[in-house]
Amino acid sequence: MAISNAAATITNASAGARRYSEIRRVTLIGAWINALLATLKLVFGYLAHSQALIADGLHSLSDLASDFLLLFAAKHATRDADEDHPYGHGRIETVFGIVQGAILGAFALGIAYDAGKRLFNPERLLQPEVIALVVAAISVVAKEALYRYTIRAARRLRSNLLRGNAWDHRSDAISSVIVVVGVTGTLAGLPYLDALAAVGVALMIIKISGELIWQSVRELIDTALDAEQVERIRGQIQRVGGVQRVHMLRTRKSGGDALVDVHIQVDPTLSVSEGHRIGEKVRGELIAEIEEVADVTVHIDPEDDETCSPCDHLPLREDVLASLRVHWAEFPAAEAIEGITLHYLDGKIHLELVLPLEWAPDRAAAAALAHEFQRRAGTVTAIGDVKLRYR
Numbered sequence: 518m519a520i521s522n523a524a525a526t527i528t529n530a531s532a533g534a535r536r537y538s539e540i541r542r543v544t545l546i547g548a549w550i551n552a553l554l555a556t557l558k559l560v561f562g563y564l565a566h567s568q569a570l571i572a573d574g575l576h577s578l579s580d581l582a583s584d585f586l587l588l589f590a591a592k593h594a595t596r597d598a599d600e601d602h603p604y605g606h607g608r609i610e611t612v613f614g615i616v617q618g619a620i621l622g623a624f625a626l627g628i629a630y631d632a633g634k635r636l637f638n639p640e641r642l643l644q645p646e647v648i649a650l651v652v653a654a655i656s657v658v659a660k661e662a663l664y665r666y667t668i669r670a671a672r673r674l675r676s677n678l679l680r681g682n683a684w685d686h687r688s689d690a691i692s693s694v695i696v697v698v699g700v701t702g703t704l705a706g707l708p709y710l711d712a713l714a715a716v717g718v719a720l721m722i723i724k725i726s727g728e729l730i731w732q733s734v735r736e737l738i739d740t741a742l743d744a745e746q747v748e749r750i751r752g753q754i755q756r757v758g759g760v761q762r763v764h765m766l767r768t769r770k771s772g773g774d775a776l777v778d779v780h781i782q783v784d785p786t787l788s789v790s791e792g793h794r795i796g797e798k799v800r801g802e803l804i805a806e807i808e809e810v811a812d813v814t815v816h817i818d819p820e821d822d823e824t825c826s827p828c829d830h831l832p833l834r835e836d837v838l839a840s841l842r843v844h845w846a847e848f849p850a851a852e853a854i855e856g857i858t859l860h861y862l863d864g865k866i867h868l869e870l871v872l873p874l875e876w877a878p879d880r881a882a883a884a885a886l887a888h889e890f891q892r893r894a895g896t897v898t899a900i901g902d903v904k905l906r907y908r
Contacts, residue, residue: 536676544588554659558571570700583682587679625722626723629715650700661687661690667682742775747766751766760795762821763779763782767779775809778816780817845894872907883905
């Protein structure tokens with residue numbers, strides 16, 4: 518078992534390192550492109566007198582800042598679980614999502630405020646030149662290509678960090694489309710259109726930042742996976758042999774991973790080890806078959822305890838046996854008992870006793886002995902059926 522655990526730890530560590538390496542590579546490519554586009558937009562936005570292009574350049578600059586924060590978050594989010602963080606460090610991704618959304622929102626509010634002032638002061642309106650249109654068109658193509666590249670990596674790595682970054686690229690592409698419209702309109706003789714385009718860019722960024730923050734907050738408060746994912750998990754569990762019923766299925770997210778807690782009902786007469794084996798099979802199947810599931814806790818039930826346990830008021834073995842000894846005093850067969858199994862079912866404690874074969878020379882003797890054990894045990898509160906086995 519120790520060897521197996523050590524191997525699993527090494528495997529998880531190497532997987533985390535590979536995941537971080539891929540996230541880092543994708544993010545650095547995006548950072549270089551964001552740096553180039555931000556420079557082009559800010560420089561030519563200033564030279565070409567386009568407020569919308571300048572606003573778009575600030576958006577790209579915020580993306581660049583997010584890229585470096587993302588690298589920091591990804592490095593720590595992919596660390597293995599430790600004593601202080603038994604569920605891993607995936608929530609670092611979640612916290613970063615809130616930070617990323619707040620940064621985007623702050624930039625957007627600044628852009629909207631400045632553009633709004635210009636709209637109400639016509640003398641401050643800018644008159645963009647054709648070069649602003651060319652730079653905006655280049656940005657549309659580059660950022661859409663970067664979105665597609667990043668979103669594919671995000672899906673492959675199940676990374677909310679990259680998914681948020683991909684949508685940053687897509688929002689930048691869309692904002693550049695708005696810039697194209699605004700600059701084109703202004704060149705056509707509509708001087709307000711460039712400033713209106715800047716406001717449109719800001720509103721779009723505010724919407725995206727709000728969605729990013731809301732998604733991260735939902736994860737922080739342990740919101741369940743969507744209904745379709747939960748049903749897929751339930752179906753996978755029910756396909757495991759030995760599982761009679763599934764209840765109290767709970768799910769939550771931690772970064773790019775899904776965590777699952779579930780109660781499964783099995784045959785109450787199974788051994789502890791067989792019930793445990795079924796639980797391990799459930800855990801293994803979920804992790805192997807459902808990509809986002811990273812950890813599963815399985816609780817084995819002999820009966821449905823979804824609302825409450827019908828046996829939680831019953832005494833434990835030590836107290837039960839102490840009471841039985843009193844009622845079985847001076848009963849010779851009780852002294853010969855070689856094993857006692859307790860079954861806590863239906864609010865009762867059912868007994869399974871093992872006796873030497875010589876105590877049942879024939880069917881009549883066995884029936885009489887069983888009747889006497891049942892009579893004596895029945896005087897103990899909460900005792901149900903008594904069954905005898907011989908060996």
